[in-house]
Amino acid sequence: xxxxxxxxxxxxxxxxxxxxxxxxxxxxxxxxxxxxxxxxxxxxxxxxxxxxxxxxxxxxxxxxxxxxxxxxxxxxxxxxxxxxxxxxxxxxxxxxxxxxxxxxxxxxxxxxxxxxxxxxxxxxxxxxxxxxxxxxxxxxxxxxxxxxxxxxxxxxxxxxxxxxxxxxxxxxxxxxxxxxxxxxxxxxxxxxxxxxxxxxxxxxxxxxxxxxxxxxxxxxxxxxxxxxxxxxxxxxxxxxxxxxxxxxxxxxxxxxxxxxxxxxxxxxxxxxxxxxxxxxxxxxxxxxxxxxxxxxxxxxxxxxxxxxxxxxxxxxxxxxxxxxxxxxxxxxxxxxxxxxxxxxxxxxxxxxxxxxxxxxxxxxxxxxxxxxxxxxxxxxxxxxxxxxxxxxxxxxxxxxxxxxxxxxxxxxxxxxxxxxxxxxxxxxxxxxxxxxxxxxxxxxxxxxxxxxxxxxxxxxxxxxxxx
Numbered sequence: 001x002x003x004x005x006x007x008x009x010x011x012x013x014x015x016x017x018x019x020x021x022x023x024x025x026x027x028x029x030x031x032x033x034x035x036x037x038x039x040x041x042x043x044x045x046x047x048x049x050x051x052x053x054x055x056x057x058x059x060x061x062x063x064x065x066x067x068x069x070x071x072x073x074x075x076x077x078x079x080x081x082x083x084x085x086x087x088x089x090x091x092x093x094x095x096x097x098x099x100x101x102x103x104x105x106x107x108x109x110x111x112x113x114x115x116x117x118x119x120x121x122x123x124x125x126x127x128x129x130x131x132x133x134x135x136x137x138x139x140x141x142x143x144x145x146x147x148x149x150x151x152x153x154x155x156x157x158x159x160x161x162x163x164x165x166x167x168x169x170x171x172x173x174x175x176x177x178x179x180x181x182x183x184x185x186x187x188x189x190x191x192x193x194x195x196x197x198x199x200x201x202x203x204x205x206x207x208x209x210x211x212x213x214x215x216x217x218x219x220x221x222x223x224x225x226x227x228x229x230x231x232x233x234x235x236x237x238x239x240x241x242x243x244x245x246x247x248x249x250x251x252x253x254x255x256x257x258x259x260x261x262x263x264x265x266x267x268x269x270x271x272x273x274x275x276x277x278x279x280x281x282x283x284x285x286x287x288x289x290x291x292x293x294x295x296x297x298x299x300x301x302x303x304x305x306x307x308x309x310x311x312x313x314x315x316x317x318x319x320x321x322x323x324x325x326x327x328x329x330x331x332x333x334x335x336x337x338x339x340x341x342x343x344x345x346x347x348x349x350x351x352x353x354x355x356x357x358x359x360x361x362x363x364x365x366x367x368x369x370x371x372x373x374x375x376x377x378x379x380x381x382x383x384x385x386x387x388x389x390x391x392x393x394x395x396x397x398x399x400x401x402x403x404x405x406x407x408x409x410x411x412x413x414x415x416x417x418x419x420x421x422x423x424x425x426x427x428x429x430x431x432x433x434x435x436x437x438x439x440x441x442x443x444x445x446x447x448x449x450x451x452x453x454x455x456x457x458x459x460x461x462x463x464x465x466x467x
Contacts, residue, residue, distance in 0.1 A: 024104040025050035026112035031086070034118040036196035038091060044098045044115050045086035051102035051110070056087040059097050068098070095119050120193030124149035125201035128186060130177075133207045135284035138180035145173040145201055150192025157186045162203070180206045209282030213238035214289035217277055222295040224363035229267040232275055232292050237262075239281030247274040251291065272296055300324050300359035304369035312348045312373050312406045317341050322357035322365075329354045346373050348406050375405050375450055378457065382448070385462035388432040397430045397461055399448070409449040412461075420444065432463040441465055 027049025033042055046054070055071035070087050087098050097116040103109035126148025130141060145152060155168040155175050159182055168175065175186070188201040215237030221230050234241065244257035244264055248271050257264065257275070264275065273294050280286040302322040310316060320326065320340040330353070331337035333345050340355075350373045356366040380400030388395045402408060412421035412430070420434040432439050441463050448457040 022050050022104060022107075024102055024107045024110040026100060026102045026110035028113045029098065029100060029115040032115040032117065034120070034193065034195045035092075036120045036122055036193060038093050038119065038121075040092055040117065040119065041088070041090045042117065043086050043088050044117075046100045046102075046112050047085070049100065049102045049110075049112060051104035054100050054102040056098060056100055058087075060094055062097060065099070089117055092117055092119050118193070118195075120196050121149050123190050123192040123196045123199040125188060125190045125199040127202045128188065128204040131186070131204040131206050133209060133283040134180070135209050135282070136181070136211050138177060138206050138208065140176070140178040143175040143177060143186060143204060145175075145188050145190075148173070148188070148190050148201065150190045150196065150199070153189045153191050153198065155186060155188050157184055159184050161185065177206075180208060182208055184208075207282065209284050210238050212279055212281040212284045212287040214277055214279040214287040217275065217289045217292045219275075219292050220294070222297055222361075223269065224361060225270050225296045225299055226268060227364065228269055228296075229265060230294065232264045232266065232294075234262045234277045234279075234289060237277070237279045237289070239279040239284070239287070242278050242280045242286060245276050245278065248272070250274070266294060269294055269296065297359075297361045297363050299363055299365040300357050302326075302355055302357045302365045302367045304353065304355035304367040307370045307372070309372040309374050310346050311376055311404070312346065314346045314373075316344050316346070316371075318344055318353065318355075318369065320355045320369075322355065324357040324359040326355060326357050329356065344371065346371060348373055350374075375407075375454070377454065378405065378448075378450060382446075382457070382459060382461075384460065385464060386432070387464050388438070389465045395431060396428055397432070398428050399426065402426055402428060405450055407451045411447040411449075413445045413447075414439075415443060415445075432465075438465070439463055 025048070027046045029044055029046045031042060031044040052074040053072065056068045057065040058068050059065045068087055087100075089096065089098070095116060095118045097114050099114045100112040101109050102112060124147070126145050128143050128145050130143040152171050152173060155170045156165040157168060158165045161183070162185060184206045185203045187203050189198050190201060191198045213236070215234050217232060217234050219230060219232035223230060241260050241262060244259040245254040246257050247254045251274055254276070266273070275292045275294070277289040278286050279289070300323060303320065305319040305321075308316065318328070318334070318341060320328070322340065326338060326340055328334055328337040328342060330351070332351070333347060335343040350371060352368050352370045354366050354368050356364060358364050378401070380402065382400070383398040386394045386397050406425065408426055409424050410422065410426040410430075411419060414420050420439060421430055423430070443460050443462050445460050446458065450456070
């Protein structure tokens with residue numbers, strides 16, 4: 001066996017030494033690699049070839065091949081081993097394949113096997129379009145992935161805002177959906193080649209708003225007109241309270257109340273009023289609640305009687321008419337302020353009396369009556385002379401009926417304009433004196449005042465003592 005091997009080697013050596021060549025053999029390349037980056041480098045080697053020359057080619061499409069500039073030519077004669085059997089590469093930006101073209105002597109060249117450097121761009125998840133806000137259910141539609149680098153490995157969805165995800169076996173860039181009834185988010189898992197890390201697309205959200213439900217208003221009531229208040233409450237609603245509305249004409253026309261809370265306090269209504277609340281859940285159409293009606297009791301009837309004009313100090317009976325608990329105000333001059341027909345003793349001033357009544361519903365109503373106190377027009381006789389001589393006859397100056405007038409004022413002047421007598425509420429008692437001394441006989445001038453309601457009276461009076 002050793003002899004046979006030695007013979008073969010000797011024959012090969014002699015044949016080569018004598019310039020006898022074998023057919024070209026391209027050999028086998030090695031060093032193929034895959035990268036997920038444009039930063040890369042390496043070496044493609046060739047082995048098992050037969051030839052005295054070779055050069056390398058590269059291709060990015062597997063069809064068109066271009067020389068790389070790497071070649072080798074051996075010396076004539078028997079083939080020798082080249083110093084470097086291979087092709088280096090550096091920072092390839094796309095997938096590139098390499099091969100060696102080998103020729104041995106005059107034989108036709110032969111092509112080596114091909115080794116490729118596969119270059120992938122990093123995975124990019126891209127953007128999903130679709131989703132949005134829906135009322136009750138999403139209906140049917142399609143989500144579309146765009147701007148991605150790589151292919152979807154699968155899609156995922158979450159109903160707890162991304163805390164947990166459920167995979168969807170779909171490798172397409174579109175995903176059909178139907179009948180989503182709760183808030184849900186989707187994304188796609190994308191990978192660009194086996195050497196690249198996966199990337200996640202943007203999230204698309206489905207916000208499913210529950211149907212608007214206005215709930216129930218409570219607080220129907222009947223109140224007294226004018227002075228009233230009460231609380232209306234909304235409960236059991238789904239959505240946000242967008243406002244309250246009210247109607248004063250039985251629901252024919254409605255007005256905005258400007259309230260967005262779950263309660264409303266009404267006050268001082270003077271007419272029956274309906275209330276409703278408007279509730280809207282997200283994108284869903286708004287819903288109106290039931291109506292609450294605040295009705296009004298009829299105010300109790302009350303009549304304080306007719307306005308009356310009397311003289312000062314007059315006595316009369318007020319004639320009120322009402323049903324319920326009554327009270328007159330003010331109570332000044334009244335025999336009893338809690339009865340309908342109290343006796344009134346008038347003073348000198350006019351007064352307006354208010355009769356208030358509270359009925360069994362607690363409703364209050366009132367009416368007024370004005371008692372005007374006015375002295376009568378003076379029409380009595382005023383004496384134009386008197387004889388204050390102490391004989392008991394016509395000794396004082398006399399004004400007829402002066403006692404019926406309150407707040408009167410008497411002023412007496414002599415012929416020189418000097419005031420010689422003054423008295424309020426005159427009682428027919430002046431005896432023609434001034435500071436306790438008798439005035440001389442003669443003519444004097446008087447001014448008689450009755451307050452603000454009548455013009456003063458002026459005239460003259462003579463004092464005659466010796467007659």
